[in-house]
Amino acid sequence: MRKLTYFVGASLDGFIADKDGNFDFFPVGEDVLAHLVSEYPETLPAHVAPHVGVAPDAEFRHFDTIVMGRATYDPALREGITNPYSHLRTYVVTTSITDSPDPEVTLIAGDPVAKVRALKAESTGKGIWLAGGGRLAGSLMAEIDELVIKTYPILMGTGIPMLSGGFEVTAFTRTGGTVLRHGASVATYRRT
Template identity: 90%
Template sequence: MRKLTYFIAATLDGFIADKDGNFDFFPVGEDVLAHLVAEYPETLPAHVAPHVGVAPDAEFRHFDTVVMGRATYDPALQVGITSPYSHLRTYVVTGSITESPDPGVTLVAGDPVAKVRELKAEPTGKGIWLAGGARLAGSLMGEIDELVIKTYPILIGTGIPMLSGEFEVTAFTRTGGTVLAGGTSVATYSRT
């Protein structure tokens, strides 16, 4: 069975964006980019990857599918990019977009849990990357098998939390991690 991994950037106080959804304040330095290129190149947008050293024939070790909410998809749409992760099968959970702007993007208007369970049950393939956002992660909390959290050494005080949903204690065990030169930590957790 394929696993769902919530791979996300967060502040020390647990926010993934400011209250307006902006995330350009994250200090993404050369150390972070080098780590992503080496370990998670598939999480770099297709239009960025070649400019930071990801070869066109790079092998993606972790994910072949990405699931995201409408708010996570919007920044790309606003600049005319209709398939920001064209190298991955892309699913956007939305009730407001009725027709996909790109043949490589599948819209999910119904239950995201049912869609993720369907994807996880596929007999072959790599992992499924849950790219965000908070509401979608909250609705999928019962399906998240792994967390990969890039924690930047900053506080913002308020914003969009890493996960938004009903109160539910869900235990995870730390399975790995590293601290990059600029102070950003990348930690991996598996559902206990």
């Protein structure tokens, strides 16, 4: 069974973006990029990866599939990038886009839980990266097996929370973590 991992960046107070969906104020310094390049190169957009040192033949250890919501997909789409993670099998949960702008991007208009369960049940493959956003993560909470949270040393006070919607309290066990040079941290948790 494949794992669903919510891999996300957040403020100290648990917000993944401001109320308008902007997240460019997160202090993604060289230390954060170096960590991503060495540990999670598949989480870097395909058009960015070569510019930060990800080799074309880099080994992707964690994920071969990405599931994201429409708001997470939109910034790339606004820039004319129809498949920002072309090195991964890409799914976008949306009810407002009816035709995929890219033949390699599969739209999920129906129940995302059913689709994620089907992806998890596949007999081969690596993990599934849940890239966001907060509402989608909340709706998939029962399916999340692992959390990887990049925490940036800022407080926002308001914005889009890491999780929203109705779900049950769920226990996770911390399985690892790294504090980076300029104060960001990356912590991993698995469902208890």
